[in-house]
Amino acid sequence: MKCYLRTWRLSDAKDLAAVLNHKHILNHLRDGLPFPYTERDGEAYIRAMLAADEKDTFAYAITVDDKVIGSIGAFRQGNIHRQTAELGYYLAEAYWGQGIMTNAIRQFCRMLFETTDILRIYAEPFSYTIGSRRALEKAGFTCEGTMKNNAVKNGKTVDMMLYSLTRNIEPYPVRRLSPEEIPPALKLCWQVFLQFEAPEYPPEGIAAFRASLEDRERTRQLSFYGAFDGDMLAGVLCMRKPQHIADFFVHAAYHRKGIGRKLFDAMRQDYETQVFTVHSSPYAVEVYRHLGFVPTDTEQMTDGLRYIPMKFEEKTVCT
Structure with a gap:
């Protein structure tokens, strides 16, 4: 379901009251909102x-x-943190679990970075708000840690989590892809394969590669970086276990x-042991050599796909 963000209207008061007039919603928010919410x-x-002040x-x-x-907003902080904003949001319970909050967070943060001087957006959900934390993670936020005994909510001392998203200063930032971003990633793999690698393969090999992209069980087992x-x-x-590059x-x-x-390099940060393998197409061998891979066997063929087994090994990784 597609959601949209827009500025508030006074005519929204009735719908807003309907969203917030539920204890379950308020249990996920900071204190201060009245109940019943009229x-x-x-x-x-x-x-x-x-x-x-806008x-x-x-x-x-x-x-x-x-x-x-629902509602989403951010508030600029002061002094040396004047280019940092704290994020807050909530969503009607009937719309939970549909990816709407993740979509809203992405839209909002993109807009904030594109139209303001804000460099860092952070959020502090309660540790028990699992859905809220997942929405942040799927939207690209990084969990920076747990703030122990950081709040008293409903008479109980609770932990809070610190999440952040920073403006991309470096070109072409890399991050793990969310489930919603995987279909476009597979489409990109197919398009680039057709353009650069398919000419070297017989119809059998092209069909085999296409089938691999359409194999849902295979896709489910991959980790995607974009x-x-x-x-x-x-x-x-794309990585598959144990540490094998499946698509690149x-x-x-x-x-x-x-x-x-x-x-x-971004993928490597997720692995303690710096040993990676790949079955390189003939076209990509020099690319992998440039990254530090070396052949471990002669050229082979499976299902019409020619490949050279290669391996990267390094004892330490710079961080």
Whole structure:
């Protein structure tokens, strides 16, 4: 289900009250919201958001079919943290578990980085709000740690988690892909394969590669890394256990920009043992040599696909 963000309207007060007039929602938020939450409370909040300094308060309604189903906002911090903003959000319980909050967080953070000078967005969910934490992680946030005994909620001392997302200063940032981003990643693999590698294979090999991309069980077992140019997926690296590169493709428009190296180095950070294998296509052998791989056997063929077994091994990794 697709959600949209927009500025608040006074006419949203009734829908906002319907979202917040539930104890289960309030148990996931900081104290201060009244219960029962009335339409008048909603109107007061909306008036406050509309009157706030737009350079310091960034508040939006989360909507589906123009109906308010939640809220998302960030608040600029002060002094030396003036380019940092704290993120807050909530969603009507009927819409949980549908990827809507992840989508909203992505939209909001992208907009904030593109239209303001904010460099870092952070969130502090309670440790027990598993759904909220997963939404942050799927949206690209990094968990920086646990803040022990950091709050008292409903008479109990609870831990909170610290998550952050920073503006991408370096070109072509790399991160783990969310489940929603995997189909576009597989599409990129297929397109680049057709352009650069398929000419070296018989129809049998091309069909075998296509089948591997369409194999859902195989895909489920892969870890996907993506390099981005803004919203554009520029390159993909897929890993399967134990430490084998299953697919590794960079969009033609981004060749010779160091994206392959960035993907490889980012992936390496997730492994303590720095030993990796790959079955390189003839076309990619020199690319893997450049990354430090060496052949471990002669050229072989399986299901019409020619490949050279190669291996990378290093005892330590720079961090």
